Amino acid sequence: MRYDFAEFRSEANRKVNTKNWxxxxxxxGLKSNEPLVELYIYDFLSDKRNDTYPYYIKDLATNSYYESLQNRLQEQYPNAPFTQFYISEIATDNYSLTLNQTDVDFKWNRIIYFVLFASIILNLLLLLKLLKQKRNKKAISLSKLTKQEERILTLIHQDKTNKEIAAEIFVSLSTVKTHINNLYKKLDVQSREEIKALKH
Incomplete structure (x- = not known):
């Protein structure tokens, strides 16, 4: 073991060696068939001062080895104080592991809910801003219309054809078409239906 750690000096190699050991x-400990040997090894691996402690915590969450060791200790040394101490240590570590996982889950949930709430609020504000800009743009566009264009707009809302509009305001058909094209540009629309959809 000492040779493995002395030979490699990098952090990555130290982590790999620690995990392997x-x-x-x-x-x-398992091959020794003696729970006391395993208990001694457990004491070393679970010591917070050792580099093995992070691996112990990860291993505790996924490995049934620790429960098996508890069962072996209870079978061979049921009333020994070290058996009771081991049981309480494992229970404490499992509890802190569960507590830490719950804290992490709770923090992530809070972050996700906050981001979701902020996103909804920002989307609503953006939507309101866009609607307000659209209304202002149409109001500004309508105020830029000439008297003749306003009359043509009113007649378009009454479903009049270009010929009917020309006859009603006493201008030529080409003049009506020119006014309608100007309306399209000023109101930023593409068709007669869009003009009809605008409130006058």
Whole structure:
């Protein structure tokens, strides 16, 4: 073990070696068929001062080894104080692991809800702003119309054809078409139906 850690000096190699030795020590304890050896190894691996502690915490969440060790200790040393101590240590670590996971989940939920709420509010504000700009633009566009264009707009709303409009305001058909094209440009529309949809 000392050789493995002395040979490589990089952080990545140290992490790989720590993880490998974590497994090797657990396997050695299992092969010994003595729960006290496993308990001693557990004490070393779960010590917060050691580099193995982060691996122990991850392993505790997924590995049934610790429950098996508890069962072996209870079978061979049911009334021993170290058995009770091990049981309480595992329970404490499991509780803190569950508590930390709940805190992380709770924090993420709060962040997600906040982002969702902020997004909805911003979208509503943007929608209101766009609607207001659209109304202002149409109001400004309508105020730019000449008297003749306003009359033609009114007649278009009454479903009059170009010929009927020309006859009613006493101008030529080409003049009506010119006024209608000007209306399209000023009101930023593409068709007669869009003009009819505008409130006058």
């Amino acid at each position: 974590f497994r090797q020590l657990q396997d050695f």
